[in-house]
Amino acid sequence: MxxxxxxxxxxxxxxxxxxxxxxxxxxxxxxxxxxxxxxxxxxxxxxxxxxxxxxxxxxxxxxxxxxxxxxxxPTTWKASGHVDNFNDPMIDNRDSNKRYRVDHLVEAHAETLKAAGKEKEAASLVTAMESLLAADDFTGLKKLIEENRINCAVSGTCNWTDIRQFNLMFATEFGATSGEEDNKxxxxxxxxxxxxxxxxxxxxxxxxxxxxxxxxxxxxxxxxxxxxxxxxxxxxxxxxxxxxxxxxxxxxxxxxxxxxxxxxxxxxxxxxxxxxxxxxxxxxxxxxxxxxxxxxxxxxxxxxxxxxxxxxxxxxxxxxxxxxxxxxxxxxxxxxxxxxxxxxxxxxxxxxxxxxxxxxxxxxSHAYQEQDLSTPDKQDSRVVLKFPPKLAPIKMAVLPLNKKDGLPEIALDIINTCKQDFRCFYEEKDSIGKRYRRMDALGTPFCVTVDYQTKEDQTVTIRHRDSMQQERVPIARLRDLVNEAL
RNA sequence: GCGGGAGUAGCUCAUUUGGUAGAGCGGUAGCCUUCCAAGCUUCAGGUGGCCGGUUCGAGCCCGGUCUCCCGCUCCA
Structure with missing residues (x-):
């Protein structure tokens, strides 16, 4: 845990x-x-x-x-039951930290009174509660609870917090004039x-x-x-x-x-x-x-x-x-x-x-993995998000091996032919390994690397996020290759 | 809401008993290298969560407050 x-x-x-x-x-x-x-x-x-x-x-x-x-x-929420069921006044016992609905607490006490033969007290207690509830008189309700020595079933004490209303629905005002209940x-x-x-x-x-x-x-x-x-x-x-x-x-x-x-x-x-x-x-x-x-x-x-x-x-x-x-x-x-x-x-x-x-x-949380990639000579690790490719924020990163010798231009060309189909990302800074790691951390399933061989035969390497394996493919096939995976 | 813990640079942390804040990583700009992170140089970045108190002086002490975490509670 x-x-x-x-x-x-x-x-x-x-x-x-x-x-x-x-x-x-x-x-x-x-x-x-x-x-x-x-x-x-x-x-x-x-x-x-x-x-x-x-x-x-x-x-x-x-x-x-x-x-x-x-x-x-507003009537929608009356019909659905949200207005009635999302609005109960609650009270906490400080010793047991138990929270009760005020009406439940008082009614339970009335039941106990009834069981003890004090039917009259029980009835007047419930009446008192109902009128206080109708008036939204929380101070009065708390007093009622304390005067009747209604205790928490768990702690047995009468040490209560103030009564609070938990309205689970957010309300706001409709129309420019404020303060009128009808506008809620x-x-x-x-x-x-x-x-x-x-x-x-x-x-x-x-x-x-x-x-x-x-x-x-x-x-x-x-x-x-x-x-x-x-x-x-x-x-x-x-x-x-x-x-x-x-x-x-x-x-x-x-x-x-x-x-x-x-x-x-x-x-x-x-x-x-x-x-x-x-x-x-x-x-x-x-x-x-x-x-x-x-x-x-x-x-x-x-x-x-x-x-x-x-x-x-x-x-x-x-x-x-x-x-x-x-x-x-x-x-x-x-x-x-x-x-x-x-x-x-x-x-x-x-x-x-x-x-x-x-x-x-x-x-x-399912995609998140911390992997130890250490070899005997070198400590290494990566954080990788193994998103299903169709959900990944970025589908393909295009990385020129070097930021000169015309490689960036080829990389940007590749992006231009693919970005209509899916989200691409371009990065030329830092070593290639570091860029792979950054893409792993974002969950990018494919990294395409433009190297010197690309200039000769129009092929690039495509690296798969999960296996970290690379294969060499023609630039012309890239778009279909990624689309198939999505 | 209750109980416990925490809040110092984007992140992880350090600042020996109160004396005007540092590092690593990260970022940036450049160099070098070139297919799996951490080579060199440059620069940026902190009113020490916020407010108040004590003090000649507070990141460090006190009070309050906010936010986050853990447990309980709650949960259509």
């Missing part, structure tokens, strides 16, 4: 040193749990995003993409709702037939109480998510399908199966009838990377209720049981939701 912690630290340092990830606003000491992607990181992140988008939409005929706004009508809008805490509210728009204009899916990549925001572990848990993060709408009753089979399908997507990138596992949820969220996580073996242990949830018709039904707009679909397919069309229904939903930043961290 100590080693893994060191490894994690090393990866974080490497990410900063080579321009993958910087702490946000670092010159002002950073902003907790917010990070910026640098010149290398933004490329890697974009490549992951593009790869997901392509495999989920372009390569399928039953999924289309949208890009919904971050701001949504939230930054979306998940992207899914943007898909649900557009379900009928997409279904009708795209003439989509159930089963079909809507995919989206976008930012979401959560005011995490504790946000740490680098980009694993951030306040501003990006989700890649797809809601698949299915006929009620078929959700279990689609859930199983997507559970399998999504894992295969990860494995197809060359990430090893032993770094993945499913974690099936026993305790389900209020909207789900089945749920699991795809966990990845990060340096900080197995953690959730992607979630597959069978969300039933909860979301569409809620939006139908709050918006008073029917969210149903007419299914013309014939039900073999009745010989008639299935008719109108609110579709069930199977969701796949992956954290883009977490995927980034998974790819980066």
């Amino acid at each position: 100590a080693n893994d912690t060191q490894l994690f630290q090393a990866i974080i340092s490497h990410a900063k040193e080579y321009g993958f990830i910087f702490p946000s606003s670092e010159i002002y000491d950073g902003l907790q749990a917010v990070y910026d992607y640098g010149q290398m990181g933004s490329e890697l992140k974009k490549n992951i995003k593009d790869h997901w988008w392509k495999s989920m939409t372009q390569l399928r005929d039953d999924v289309v993409g949208i890009d919904a706004a971050i701001f949504m009508h 809008v939230y930054l979306r805490p998940e992207t899914a709702q943007g898909i649900f509210v557009n379900f009928l728009n997409v279904q009708k204009t795209g003439r989509m037939k159930v089963p079909f899916g809507i995919a989206q990549v976008g930012k979401a925001f959560r005011n995490e109480i504790v946000a740490r572990q680098f980009v694993f848990r951030m306040r501003e993060f990006e989700q890649m998510e797809m809601q698949f709408f299915v006929r009620p009753g078929t959700q279990q089979q689609w859930y199983a399908y997507w559970k399998e399908q999504r894992l295969q997507w990860h494995l197809a990138l060359g990430l090893p199966a032993e770094k993945y596992r499913y974690h099936d949820h026993i305790k389900l969220a209020h909207y789900a009838d089945a749920a699991c996580d795809i966990e990845f073996d990060f340096p900080i242990g197995f953690k959730e990377l992607e979630g597959i949830h069978s969300r039933t018709d909860f979301d569409l039904r809620q939006h139908q209720e709050y918006s008073k707009k029917k969210q149903q679909y007419f299914d013309n397919d014939v039900d073999p049981a009745t010989g008639k069309p299935y008719g109108n229904y609110i579709p069930y939903v199977v969701e796949t939701s992956i954290g883009l930043d977490r995927m980034f961290l998974a790819v980066l």
Whole structure:
């Protein structure tokens, strides 16, 4: 574990040193749990995003993409349950460091009173709590807890912190006048709702037939109480998510399908199966009838990377209720049981939701390797990022062996013929070995070296990042060679 | 949020009991070499996290604050 912690630290340092990830606003000491992607990181992140988008939409005929706004009508979050469930006043016990929802704590105490036959006290306690909660009177609530000597179940003491409200949604003001409650809008805490509210728009204009899916990549925001572990848990993060709408009753089979399908997507990138596992949820969220996580073996242990949830018709039904707009679909397919069309229904939903930043961290931490290349005469080592070539920020570096004798000109020519197809990088400074190491540290899969023989026969060496082996190939073949690997 | 630890150049660290900060690596410009990092020279880069206090004088002592790390907690 100590080693893994060191490894994690090393990866974080490497990410900063080579321009993958910087702490946000670092010159002002950073902003907790917010990070910026640098010149290398933004490329890697974009490549992951593009790869997901392509495999989920372009390569399928039953999924289309949208890009919904971050701001949504405030009622959206009432319908989704976020306003009620993200807003509970909490209190901590200083001795046990246990945190409780205030209402749970008081109600539990009322139950004990009831069990002891003090029904009256219990009832008045709950009434008192409810009126204080309604008034947001946290000082009064704390007093209530202390006067009733409500103790922590773990420490048994009554040593409480002040009550605090943890609002996990970021709110801001809509419109130029401030201070009015009506103006409050939230930054979306998940992207899914943007898909649900557009379900009928997409279904009708795209003439989509159930089963079909809507995919989206976008930012979401959560005011995490504790946000740490680098980009694993951030306040501003990006989700890649797809809601698949299915006929009620078929959700279990689609859930199983997507559970399998999504894992295969990860494995197809060359990430090893032993770094993945499913974690099936026993305790389900209020909207789900089945749920699991795809966990990845990060340096900080197995953690959730992607979630597959069978969300039933909860979301569409809620939006139908709050918006008073029917969210149903007419299914013309014939039900073999009745010989008639299935008719109108609110579709069930199977969701796949992956954290883009977490995927980034998974790819980066799996790619990161410190290798000892020492020989008996010489100590040597390298840090190499073994990215899948299609995700690598730079695909090909072109390095003239010497910065004179016309070699740089040939190198730049090569770059000019390839840069339309993929990202290239030119470097003439320092010894060739040092340049190879620098490219290894950035995860560049191919290094092309222009040497004196190039001037005679138009061939160059291409060096493979992982094996460090070189082969001599004609310049004319380079572009295809790299393209094939991508 | 609680407990513990840490914050000196881009990175890793040093500055013997408080007396106006140094090195290696890295970067830069050049030389030399030329197929797997660390040869020579040049230059740049630090209001010692930030604010305040004690002191003739603070990177070093005290208080506060911010950020990061570890553990707990939390986690749709």
